[in-house]
Amino acid sequence: MIAIIAEKPSVGQDIARVVGATEKKDGYMAGNNYLVTWAFGHLVSLALPGTYGYARTPEEELPMLPDPFQLVIRQYKSDKGMATDPAATRQLRVIDEVFSKCDSIIVATDAGREGELIFRYIYAYLGYTKPFRRLWISSLTDEAIREGLANLRDGKEYDSLYEAADCRAKADWLVGMNASRALAIVSGTTNNSIGRVQTPTLAMICARFRENQDFIPVDYWQLHITLQKDGDFRQFRYMENIGTKQAADDLYRRITTDMQAVITKVERKRGFQAPPLLYDLTALQKDCNIHLDLSAEKTLAIAQSLYEKKLISYPRTGSRYIPDDVMRQVPELLKQVISMKEFREYGKQADLSALTTRSVNAKKVTDHHALIITGIRPGTLDEKEQAVYRMIAGRMLEAFSPKCEKETLTVHATADGLDFRSQTTSVIVPGWRGVFNRTEDKEEDEESTNKGTAEFSELETVPITGRSLSQKKTTPKPLYTEATLLSAMENPCQREQSRTGSALPSAAGFGRMQTAGRLVADEEAREAIKELGIGTPATRAAIITTLFKREYVERSGKSLVPTEKGLHLYEAVREMSVADAALTGSWEKTLLQIEQHKLTTETFMRSIMAYTRQVTEEVLSIRLPQSPAGGIPCPRCGKGHIRIRPKVARCSNEDCGLLVFRRFLNKELTDQHFGQLFSSGTTRLIKGFKGKKGNAFDASLAFDKEFNVTLVFPPKKGGKSSRKKGAAD
Numbered sequence: 001m002i003a004i005i006a007e008k009p010s011v012g013q014d015i016a017r018v019v020g021a022t023e024k025k026d027g028y029m030a031g032n033n034y035l036v037t038w039a040f041g042h043l044v045s046l047a048l049p050g051t052y053g054y055a056r057t058p059e060e061e062l063p064m065l066p067d068p069f070q071l072v073i074r075q076y077k078s079d080k081g082m083a084t085d086p087a088a089t090r091q092l093r094v095i096d097e098v099f100s101k102c103d104s105i106i107v108a109t110d111a112g113r114e115g116e117l118i119f120r121y122i123y124a125y126l127g128y129t130k131p132f133r134r135l136w137i138s139s140l141t142d143e144a145i146r147e148g149l150a151n152l153r154d155g156k157e158y159d160s161l162y163e164a165a166d167c168r169a170k171a172d173w174l175v176g177m178n179a180s181r182a183l184a185i186v187s188g189t190t191n192n193s194i195g196r197v198q199t200p201t202l203a204m205i206c207a208r209f210r211e212n213q214d215f216i217p218v219d220y221w222q223l224h225i226t227l228q229k230d231g232d233f234r235q236f237r238y239m240e241n242i243g244t245k246q247a248a249d250d251l252y253r254r255i256t257t258d259m260q261a262v263i264t265k266v267e268r269k270r271g272f273q274a275p276p277l278l279y280d281l282t283a284l285q286k287d288c289n290i291h292l293d294l295s296a297e298k299t300l301a302i303a304q305s306l307y308e309k310k311l312i313s314y315p316r317t318g319s320r321y322i323p324d325d326v327m328r329q330v331p332e333l334l335k336q337v338i339s340m341k342e343f344r345e346y347g348k349q350a351d352l353s354a355l356t357t358r359s360v361n362a363k364k365v366t367d368h369h370a371l372i373i374t375g376i377r378p379g380t381l382d383e384k385e386q387a388v389y390r391m392i393a394g395r396m397l398e399a400f401s402p403k404c405e406k407e408t409l410t411v412h413a414t415a416d417g418l419d420f421r422s423q424t425t426s427v428i429v430p431g432w433r434g435v436f437n438r439t440e441d442k443e444e445d446e447e448s449t450n451k452g453t454a455e456f457s458e459l460e461t462v463p464i465t466g467r468s469l470s471q472k473k474t475t476p477k478p479l480y481t482e483a484t485l486l487s488a489m490e491n492p493c494q495r496e497q498s499r500t501g502s503a504l505p506s507a508a509g510f511g512r513m514q515t516a517g518r519l520v521a522d523e524e525a526r527e528a529i530k531e532l533g534i535g536t537p538a539t540r541a542a543i544i545t546t547l548f549k550r551e552y553v554e555r556s557g558k559s560l561v562p563t564e565k566g567l568h569l570y571e572a573v574r575e576m577s578v579a580d581a582a583l584t585g586s587w588e589k590t591l592l593q594i595e596q597h598k599l600t601t602e603t604f605m606r607s608i609m610a611y612t613r614q615v616t617e618e619v620l621s622i623r624l625p626q627s628p629a630g631g632i633p634c635p636r637c638g639k640g641h642i643r644i645r646p647k648v649a650r651c652s653n654e655d656c657g658l659l660v661f662r663r664f665l666n667k668e669l670t671d672q673h674f675g676q677l678f679s680s681g682t683t684r685l686i687k688g689f690k691g692k693k694g695n696a697f698d699a700s701l702a703f704d705k706e707f708n709v710t711l712v713f714p715p716k717k718g719g720k721s722s723r724k725k726g727a728a729d
Helices: 009-019 086-101 113-126 142-150 155-187 198-214 245-254 281-292 296-308 330-338 383-399 482-490 516-528 540-549 564-573 581-595 601-620 671-680
Strands: 002-006 028-031 034-038 044-046 071-073 075-078 081-084 104-108 132-134 219-229 232-238 260-273 404-415 418-429 461-473 553-556 559-562 641-644 648-651 659-661 686-690 696-703 709-713 722-725
Touching (some): 002 086, 009 104, 009 142, 044 113, 044 155, 071 086, 071 113, 086 113, 104 113, 113 155, 132 155, 155 581, 155 601, 198 540, 198 559, 198 581, 219 245, 219 404, 232 404, 281 296, 281 383, 281 482, 281 540, 296 383, 296 540, 330 383, 540 553, 559 564, 581 601, 641 671
Parallel strands (some): 104 132
Antiparallel strands (some): 028 034, 044 071, 075 081, 219 461, 232 418, 260 461, 404 418, 641 648, 648 659, 686 696, 696 709
16 A cells, blocks of 8 residues: 655645546545545644743843753644644544555655655654655646656655755744844834844845935936937937036036037947846736736645646746756647737737747756746636636746847937937837736836937038926935835845935936846846745745735835834844845755755754854844833823733732733733823734634723723724723633
């Protein structure tokens, strides 16, 4: 008998159908000499500090350095503290029963670092030593499953993948648990966290916010002239930006409409814009944020759903390339793409016999190739699933389409010894840009402020028919959006091209054509240094979500803005190693080296242990802003101060008795909620309360006259807000 274990029930049931295990049992499928079972994600994880005796860790006992680490069944946060998940316990019993009946095991968890860790932790926790083989596939079609089962690999081939995953989990435990407990000691509350990836990401958001807020714009001026010929005109710009109003006025007075300009040079250049590479997860998340206004977390969830519906390849990929054998399937897949109503018009002129192969490079394929569709026709999809599927299908069509051909016309002129220039770029053959026809695909050289289409010959003398002087200001780097933050996390060490600075914007590069060669070089350079990024394509969405949950960051339109709480933490840790994005990126690189057998786990863990000691010491030295007398003054008695604890917030005056539970109607209140309630008597609107019947609703919390907590519902149109007494869970 052969056991097969998948990561989720839906995947396990698909595999069971393919292998002929059609008899349904409790937690597994049986038949044709197979028993197919599944996990529910991480059923087993590293034990929490309490397991090692670190219940209430005083400062002198930090850092916590378990040796060895222990595995426990998945736990969840209950009203009485951490509790073992009964569903995980039941399924582990099923897996144990299945494994005990079989001679060998086929591992069919997701083919990646986390999928490998899910199985290995279960395997180790249950104490098995039976041999296992690996099903390594990039899609869940029946054909892919059959081919994968026919080419199973020895489980030992993935030992280094597991070791990298295990090291990452332990590193996150060591840094996160110790830094967060140290932060709890210095802040007096447990509702904060510091993480190996989380905190550098917060630091990037806060640093950009501070830079944006502190930016002082500088005025500068631009001088333009207009030349006319045969009823048409062309506007020219003075070659330099002018730094003072006096200098600008002097130059403006030098040019008059009774003067003539001489055309000194006319240059036409043909250029190309290469098609984009195929999507990896991060690139998909960025584009879905830009074009569909989807968060990174939501995009990943939708992509995972499409994968489980067998419509796309494995979504948690970090590669934007495909190997040659996959390329052989592409023409047939593109036939399906151009049959979609959104791409039919473009498909009428598409030549599928001469496809661009820029995204084909087996050497650049990591664990999984780039995201592509599988060829299975979509059934019923919701609106967002359709939109993400359309993005992936359209990107395939773009990636294999011809280059965009453009022509740039640059005309130079002089007047009274001053040099002027005009540049216009026109698209000759749209190529790949015809797939979506997006304005966002334009390059910088196409955004010309010089108007007019008149054409001139070299050495021609032309009358000046107009002049103008415009005042402008330098601008700061924009605040991060999820799309630009994902780019920064992918490559935190790369210096962005600033649009600001003490110097005025230079016109030296004005009108320069960005050639295909430069575009390719930039994009391929980004691909080459991905291993220095912070987080992985699969984890970056969760990191951003954690920043929102901790109320370190909030959205302002599409921009990510730090809260006061997030800024306080940033100011405290900004100079510390725990906030260093480049250092965190180096850890990601070492994890990759473990996968590639270039670094031992012992070397990595020694470094992490030393890093943990350093981070813990740094965090314990933090001095966060304190409330008066150590807490918020009690609004009820006025004598005591509010003490915020893990489960409650209460007055320090025992005779007062004011107490508010942290958990209220199935919602976990944050320190910020407590601060609002005790300081002003009400909170801002809180989303996600649940009533007794499980219905979700939004409301504020407020005190009534007796200082009981009540719900305040937002006013209906033309009406008043209503209050309702609530009860803590």
